[in-house]
Amino acid sequence: MIVESKPPIEGDAVTVLVVDDERSNVESIERIFVREGMRVLTAFEAKSALEMVRTHRIHVVVSDVSMPGTSGLDLLKAIKQVSPAVEVVLMTAFGTVESAVQAMRDGAYDFVEKPLKRVNIVKSVRQAAERQRLVQENQSLKNELKRLSNREIVGASPALRRVIDVASQAAPSAATVLVLGESGTGKELIARTIHDRSGRKGAFIAVNCAAIPETILESELFGHERGAFTGAVARKDGRFARAQGGTLFLDEIGELTPQVQVKLLRVLQEGEYEPLGGRVVRTDARIVAATNRDLEAEVGAGRFREDLFYRLNVIAITAPPLRARREDIALLVDHFLGLYCAKNRKPRMSPSQSALDRLLDYAFPGNVRELENVIERAVVLSRGEVLTEVDLPESIVRASQTMPVEFSFAVGTPLDEIEQRVIKETLRYAKGDKSLAAQLLGISTRTIYRKLDGHSADES
Ligand SMILES: Nc1ncnc2c1ncn2[C@@H]1O[C@H](COP(=O)(O)OP(=O)(O)OP(=O)(O)O)[C@@H](O)[C@H]1O
Ligand SMILES: [Mg+2]
Secondary structure (H helix, E strand, O other): OOOEEEOOOOOOOOEEEOOOOOOHHHHHHOOOOOOOOEEEEOOHHHHHHHHHHHOOOOOOEEEEOOOOOHHHHHHHHHHOOOOOOEEEEEOOOOHHHHHHHHHOOOOOOEEEOOOHHHHHHHHHHHHHHHHHHHHHHHHHHHHHHHHHOOOOOOOOOOOHHHHHHHHHHHOOOOOOOEEEHHHHHHHHHHHHHHHHHHOOOOOEEEEEOOOOHHHHHHHHHHHHHOOOOOOOOOOOHHHHHHHHEEEEEOOHHHOOHHHHHHHHHHHHHHEEEEOOOOEEEEOOOEOOOEEOOOHHHHOOOOOOOOHHHHHHHEEEOOOOOOOOHHHHHHHHHHHHHHHHHHHOOOOOOOHHHHHHHHHHHHOOOOOOHHHHHHHHHHHHHHOEEEEEEHHOOOOHHHHHHHOOOOOOOOOOOOOOHHHHHHHHHHHOOOOOHHHHHHHHOOHHHHHHHHHOOHHHHOOO
């Protein structure tokens, strides 16, 4: 028989299941724990106790050893099979050393002797509950980390599927891959995916070329010998060395100095480089490069070597902006809600239809990273299990409400006129931010200025 004693105490209260065939015993133990602020469930034999362990969230089971039918020791073993995280404290009147030892071996947390002393049993159960909590916490952190570290590419749009297809096909080869795309579109994620699917045993080493000062970039990448330059007090391996047998991800490749560009070209052509002050080293690191710049324009402007560009551009993958694949938004919202609810230990949230509509209408100039930040913020700030418009940044709600619905033009409308209207509406939508408008339109900011300039007379 299962008796639920007091009404359940909400929240983080410890739940204890007391199992004993002697009712008076169960009742007195129950009183002890209720007074401790714990939630108490009771059972009078092993079978129903096990059933409760299966169906309720129980932290600690306190069970008598000698009961008719299934003994406390067998109950312990069964509990450890169905729910290994549940801690078990056993009580016995004839506490022989052997059964205590066996019980501990089978996974009991503790053993207390009857007649029970209140302080002893309370202390033992409190400690068991604490251990249970720590183990549980540890486990969920581990799961979380695992989830975070094997990040998958979420999305079902044809544009994204094409990207994933090309990345998967390129992965096992040694070919250099150039990943292009606006900020926050998932370039690094694509690079990691290529590495994960390459079958390479070595590490994935990421270098943000823009974040490393120009003066030390060369030694960071290629390493140096002791005394190679002032301050080089010891020999140091570079990132190329660490990426041996693996993948070197060169992020923001457009930021490389001319000197490093030459060295990188040599790596791509000959598979070798020279550490500063050192001898030639051969490398088999696979190179994946990324940039949100227009590399061809950089070549045109003489800032990036043309020969290097062609060497890097063997397989080019362009991560599409989020606004060009709206069908992925709902999937990404769901994905990030799952991730950040778990991370913040909150119940799994889902979006209301109107919140989702607002997100679907928004242009996401910062792409997936912006969406991810929006969801993380909403999870942290919201109270309920539904993500509503209120949880979204004001700017998104406002922007999406002022989003121009669509244009209609008569056949034969001069292109120039169409262009002007589209540019002006986009500018209004971007609240006058010309670089955002340019990004939305897929043109350079300079072009916006130029196009508006020719029509400055009718600027509103
Ligand atoms: N398709 C996707 N599915 C799941 N997460 C994604 C996806 N695309 C991007 N992300 C996440 O969005 C964030 C930004 O992605 P990432 O860092 O790869 O972008 P990026 O293109 O390298 O940006 P930047 O140019 O600013 O460096 C990361 O947290 C990444 O995991
Ligand atoms: Mg990046």
